[in-house]
Amino acid sequence: MIEVKNLKKSFGDLHVLKGIDQLVNDGEVLCIIGASGSGKSTMLRCINRLEEPTGGEIYIDGELITEQNIDKVRTRMGMVFQSFNLFPHKSVLENLTMGPVNVKGESADSAKQKALKLLDRVGLAEKANEYPRNLSGGQQQRVAIARALAMDPDVMLFDEPTSALDPEMVGEVLDVMKALAKEGMTMIVVTHEMGFAREISDHVIFMDEGYIKEEGTPKDIFENPKDPRLQDFLSKVL
Amino acid sequence: MQDYIQGFLIACKGIPVTVSVSIMAVILGAAIGLLLALCSQAKNRPLRAVVRLFIDIVRGTPMLVQALIMAYGLVWLIQSKGVDFKWPSFIIPATLVCGLNSAAYMSEVIRSGIEAIDKGQMEAARSLGMTHSMAMRLVIIPQAIRVILPAFANEFVTLIKETSVLGYVGVAEILRRGQLWNASSYKTFPAFIGVACAYLLLTVPLSKLINGYQKKMSKKEAAH
Numbered sequence: 001m002i003e004v005k006n007l008k009k010s011f012g013d014l015h016v017l018k019g020i021d022q023l024v025n026d027g028e029v030l031c032i033i034g035a036s037g038s039g040k041s042t043m044l045r046c047i048n049r050l051e052e053p054t055g056g057e058i059y060i061d062g063e064l065i066t067e068q069n070i071d072k073v074r075t076r077m078g079m080v081f082q083s084f085n086l087f088p089h090k091s092v093l094e095n096l097t098m099g100p101v102n103v104k105g106e107s108a109d110s111a112k113q114k115a116l117k118l119l120d121r122v123g124l125a126e127k128a129n130e131y132p133r134n135l136s137g138g139q140q141q142r143v144a145i146a147r148a149l150a151m152d153p154d155v156m157l158f159d160e161p162t163s164a165l166d167p168e169m170v171g172e173v174l175d176v177m178k179a180l181a182k183e184g185m186t187m188i189v190v191t192h193e194m195g196f197a198r199e200i201s202d203h204v205i206f207m208d209e210g211y212i213k214e215e216g217t218p219k220d221i222f223e224n225p226k227d228p229r230l231q232d233f234l235s236k237v238l
Numbered sequence: 239m240q241d242y243i244q245g246f247l248i249a250c251k252g253i254p255v256t257v258s259v260s261i262m263a264v265i266l267g268a269a270i271g272l273l274l275a276l277c278s279q280a281k282n283r284p285l286r287a288v289v290r291l292f293i294d295i296v297r298g299t300p301m302l303v304q305a306l307i308m309a310y311g312l313v314w315l316i317q318s319k320g321v322d323f324k325w326p327s328f329i330i331p332a333t334l335v336c337g338l339n340s341a342a343y344m345s346e347v348i349r350s351g352i353e354a355i356d357k358g359q360m361e362a363a364r365s366l367g368m369t370h371s372m373a374m375r376l377v378i379i380p381q382a383i384r385v386i387l388p389a390f391a392n393e394f395v396t397l398i399k400e401t402s403v404l405g406y407v408g409v410a411e412i413l414r415r416g417q418l419w420n421a422s423s424y425k426t427f428p429a430f431i432g433v434a435c436a437y438l439l440l441t442v443p444l445s446k447l448i449n450g451y452q453k454k455m456s457k458k459e460a461a462h
Binding site: 072075077089103214 | 261362368376380384
């Protein structure tokens with residue numbers, strides 16, 4: 001369970017988040033939508049402290065996330081980036097085993113077995129010994145998802161996972177994410193894929209100018225939007 | 239012709255010393271350079287200032303002066319405190335001076351190599367729960383090394399030439415051998431031509447090797 005309380009973030013004079021409150025229960029999928037610059041990626045990055053919040057608190061299972069416990073907390077929180085960020089000097093398999101072996105102290109052998117299972121799950125078992133540069137964008141992102149899952153996280157954060165992909169590769173990545181959601185993974189997803197948000201989320205928030213302007217079930221948000229900014233946004237993206 | 243061949247052969251006797259000092263200095267330089275590069279990025283301000291001061295001093299003074307300070311000045315200082323001290327061999331202060339010089343240069347190369355790595359790499363590593371130092375060791379530095387390897391090799395070539403000043407502190411490297419022979423035989427031109435050829439024998443093949451490696455790497459990059 002992730003609880004965000006009065007989260008604020010400024011970059012100098014620029015106030016990106018002006019007080020965000022949100023609760024994500026176990027097994028829930030939260031999608032964050034909004035225009036570029038509305039603060040949705042910043043909110044996600046504050047949750048695992050890739051950005052240090054200027055104010056407010058974030059709790060994971062009731063435990064306050066601080067600078068001191070962040071390394072430990074991150075092992076329970078997988079992150080998938082827009083630009084994949086696979087380690088180019090390591091094979092696909094090593095990308096998956098590096099975290100479990102070095103951070104959690106798992107044996108190389110059990111980490112490898114688990115990694116192979118995960119690669120199979122994202123449909124890339126035969127690419128285990130390839131290097132990331134030999135994979136397509138969609139394949140790289142599926143490996144990145146598997147890498148995050150290799151840490152056995154309680155929650156997965158996705159930061160626009162399909163925005164850097166060629167259109168024909170978006171589907172394969174969304175399919176992996178949908179399967180994950182159906183298995184009951186807790187997920188927070190920043191996305192421009194409205195179809196995905198509508199189909200998979202339990203809860204959708206619309207961010208605008210550093211605030212949550214409107215939130216609700218996918219049905220509320222997509223079929224009956226009340227805020228004029230949301231209506232305007234949806235008319236442009238749908 | 240006989241004189242030139244003799245001059246060359248005498249200069250070549252200094253090659254083992256020149257090469258071993260250069261190798262030790264390049265290793266020392268890489269190790270200390272890495273340390274300096276990491277310190278120069280640390281959050282601790284005084285630490286950064288000390289690193290900056292060290293680099294400015296080393297790069298702002300001639301290596302010959304540093305070698306004289308290290309080989310003779312330091313000995314004088316320690317002896318003046320009443321401690322009986324003598325370098326067991328002048329190769330030691332010579333290697334130290336070359337290593338520290340190299341470190342000052344390499345720290346800048348390593349720093350720029352580290353900065354050239356996409357910041358998403360650090361974020362991805364940290365998001366897996368790695369500490370900053372673990373991420374540096376496992377993710378950032380291995381990638382940075384590929385970027386800076388040619389600069390390392392070039393630094394080795396530079397060091398081979400720069401060690402020529404060490405003759406002034408009594409190290410029997412290539413130039414020193416030639417000078418001694420010149421002093422006893424008065425065959426000045428053959429002596430120094432021989433010295434030059436001995437340096438070329440080392441630097442030309444090395445440079446060719448580096449260029450070959452760089453071409454191979456850039457072809458490999460282009461293939462992807």
